[in-house]
Amino acid sequence: MCAALLAAMVAMPAQAQTSVRLYGTVDAAISATRVSGAPTQKSLLSGGLSDSLWGLQSREALGGDSYAAFALEGGLDAAHGAPDDPARPFNYQSWVGVGNASLGELRLGRQYTVGQAFVSAIEVGAWRDFGVGALLRASDNYQVSKQLSWRSPEWGGVQLGASYSFDAGDAPAAATTGSATYKLYSLALRYEDGPWLLAASWEQASAVRWDAALAGRRPSAAQLGASYNFGVARLAAGWSRQRNGFVGRNGGDGPAQLQAAGLKGLGPIEFIDGGRLDALYLAASIPLGRGEFQMQWSQARPNWDWQDSGARARTSQVVSLGYIYPLSLRTSVYAFAAHGRAYAMDVALDASQPSVSQLAFGLNTRF
Secondary structure, three states: OHHHHHHHHOOOOOOOOEEEEEEEEEEEEEEEEEEOOOOOEEEEEEOOOOOOEEEEEEEEEEEOOEEEEEEEEEEEEOOOOEEOOOOOOOOOEEEEEEEEOOOEEEEEEEEOOHHHHHHHHHOOOOOOOOOHHHOOHHHOOOOEEEEEEEEOOOEOOEEEEEEEEOOOOOOOOOOOOOOOOOOEEEEEEEEEEOOEEEEEEEEEEOOEOOOOOOOOEOOEEEEEEEEEEOOOOEEEEEEEEEEOOOOOOOOOOOOHHHHHOOOOOOOOHHHHOOOEEEEEEEEEEEEEOOEEEEEEEEEEEEOOEOOOOOOEOOOEEEEEEEEEEEOOOOEEEEEEEEEEEOOEOOOEOOOOOOOEEEEEEEEEEEO
């Protein structure tokens, strides 16, 4: 399919129809956060409703229903006026691609996996650290480097997608421990028609080894998601089974050997070493006045014991309530309250299994 798509681009006359779009979101909130065993922290939170970011997109007509496109997108810390990742100014997206109405679109570069993009669309409230990706981490806001992806045209509301990363890790050039590369495969399917949105995905990484005496294990994630808009309310549900670590490397730091190999973020060793995490997500949004009231609940059941304490890992739960009120087509104010049990905001799973509560009131504007 990729070869056919590239071949379709050859010898097509270039057209002058080119558009470039500058866009972005600036979001900040006053927040109060309390983690069990620690005093309440009051702060200014960047990205309470959605991440602060800016980007450039372009699309150029090539003729014959074909086009070329690119996207450059970077996250911002609105509270400090700094990039999310100073070493990588376009840490969200940096890809170039070609597309055709009959063959779909091919993208090359740093981008979201097709599994993340398709299933995360069911999310009701994207509250920072408390959305669908809090426990269904393969639907969290993560991107993958060195990636090749293809998205089909829509056939009667059905769309297919596949992506492959040659090396999704961040290993330094001199690294000699752990896996040489962290390849990541993603397959996804979505169906959208009227009020219905259905999605499914499967992602699997290459084997990860942290000890020469042990066989490597492959992090993987299967996801299912659905939402239906009744008009008076939109309901959403999701399910995920994650094995042998978080495929998106968006969990805890993990073993020092893997961190040295550029594989930080796979989660705790108990999870990486044959662990399984089954998660559920239920949510509803209800129009209320000019705004929207949002409710979300998610749960994740780990199947391991913590090595240091021998205690059984507890079931994690995350719940949130929020309201968004539009001041204009581009600007909204919002407030939300969220609570997590046996949940750590940054890493999801932690042996201390803390409880966390957060209140926030913020402002979101888009351009």
